Amino acid sequence: MQLLSNFLKHKKIDSELIELIDTLMLACKEIALQLREGELAGVLGVSDNTNIQGETQKKLDIIANEVLKKVLLDNPIVRGVASEEEDFPVFGNSDGRFLVTFDPLDGSSNIDINVSVGTIFSILEVPAGVHENSVDLFLQPGVQQLAAGYVLYGPSAVLSLTTGDGVNMFTLAHTGDFLLTHEDVTIPADTSEFAINMSNQRFWEPGMRNYIDDLLAGSEGSRGRNFNMRWVASMVAEVHRILTRGGIFTYPWDSREPQKPGKLRLMYEGNPMSMLIEQAGGKSSTCYSRIMEIQPDAIHQRVSVALGSRNEVDTLLEYHQANKND
Ligand SMILES: O=P(O)(O)OC[C@H]1O[C@](O)(COP(=O)(O)O)[C@@H](O)[C@@H]1O
Ligand SMILES: [Mg+2]
Numbered sequence: 597m598q599l600l601s602n603f604l605k606h607k608k609i610d611s612e613l614i615e616l617i618d619t620l621m622l623a624c625k626e627i628a629l630q631l632r633e634g635e636l637a638g639v640l641g642v643s644d645n646t647n648i649q650g651e652t653q654k655k656l657d658i659i660a661n662e663v664l665k666k667v668l669l670d671n672p673i674v675r676g677v678a679s680e681e682e683d684f685p686v687f688g689n690s691d692g693r694f695l696v697t698f699d700p701l702d703g704s705s706n707i708d709i710n711v712s713v714g715t716i717f718s719i720l721e722v723p724a725g726v727h728e729n730s731v732d733l734f735l736q737p738g739v740q741q742l743a744a745g746y747v748l749y750g751p752s753a754v755l756s757l758t759t760g761d762g763v764n765m766f767t768l769a770h771t772g773d774f775l776l777t778h779e780d781v782t783i784p785a786d787t788s789e790f791a792i793n794m795s796n797q798r799f800w801e802p803g804m805r806n807y808i809d810d811l812l813a814g815s816e817g818s819r820g821r822n823f824n825m826r827w828v829a830s831m832v833a834e835v836h837r838i839l840t841r842g843g844i845f846t847y848p849w850d851s852r853e854p855q856k857p858g859k860l861r862l863m864y865e866g867n868p869m870s871m872l873i874e875q876a877g878g879k880s881s882t883c884y885s886r887i888m889e890i891q892p893d894a895i896h897q898r899v900s901v902a903l904g905s906r907n908e909v910d911t912l913l914e915y916h917q918a919n920k921n922d
């Protein structure tokens with residue numbers, strides 16, 4: 597089985613980008629170790645802090661964030677990082693070429709119950725000739741990402757990575773190496789499995805309500821077949837399932853906080869996951885437009901997300917279109 601860096605060299609990926617991905621994996625291996633120790637290392641439970649989005653930080657949110665920040669900023673090819681758990685971007689070498697945004701620990705409500713969590717990352721390039729450090733450097737649409745991926749910390753630790761030429765998966769071996777385990781991952785265009793937090797049903801838009809009602813009606817409804825439902829409450833795990841066997845995942849806009857487009861964050865979750873899904877032949881949308889074409893205007897911007905098997909996402913968009921035109 598091929599080593600991650602050998603695979604990327606073989607694919608003729610830019611050597612500095614390979615170096616950056618290796619650096620990211622160094623941090624993820626450290627996070628994987630801390631997670632594995634769990635209670636033994638005293639890392640479970642909540643901290644006394646709240647992040648800029650008003651969420652209570654888990655101890656492991658903070659640890660994972662610190663590990664990623666330190667390891668990345670120690671490498672002079674990194675100009676700056678932006679994290680879900682940092683109020684503002686943090687800058688390193690002013691000549692650095694890369695920007696990295698990350699959700700250090702996704703699905704962190706699962707930590708204390710020992711269920712899968714993950715790290716999501718997105719790599720951007722500093723626009724040519726820009727020397728001033730500012731948040732604006734990061735505010736690039738998802739189509740500009742050089743690479744994106746996640747590490748799922750589940751029964752095994754798995755990296756799913758795209759550098760803009762398909763999606764490949766690598767499993768962390770006991771030697772500390774990530775080894776190629778799935779090449780050219782492709783999402784089936786059709787699916788009978790959906791993922792949504794059903795407890796928010798009464799807050800959804802009519803398009804989403806009608807769509808889910810028809811899935812639940814199964815073979816007796818207009819879809820004419822039964823659908824299965826999954827909800828891990830960890831986006832990394834949901835996307836991993838979809839990359840592995842297809843499906844649709846959505847965290848849509850809802851009326852609880854109508855001024856926010858959704859729960860998930862564009863720069864740390866929406867864009868990197870959309871790049872992976874599209875590179876595997878799937879589709880990703882806000883329910884109205886392509887996520888990767890959104891011009892961000894704030895680093896912690898939220899976005900509504902619907903992604904997965906292409907034909908099923910198209911069907912969901914039709915329900916939204918139908919209700920928009922009513
Ligand atoms: O608690 P809910 O409403 O089920 O939301 C679950 C969603 O929130 C998230 O946990 C948000 O990510 P964080 O844990 O990084 O805040 C997603 O991974 C997941 O899809
Ligand atoms: Mg998250």
Ligand SMILES: [Mg+2]
Nearest residue numbers: 699700701702
């Ligand atoms: Mg998080």
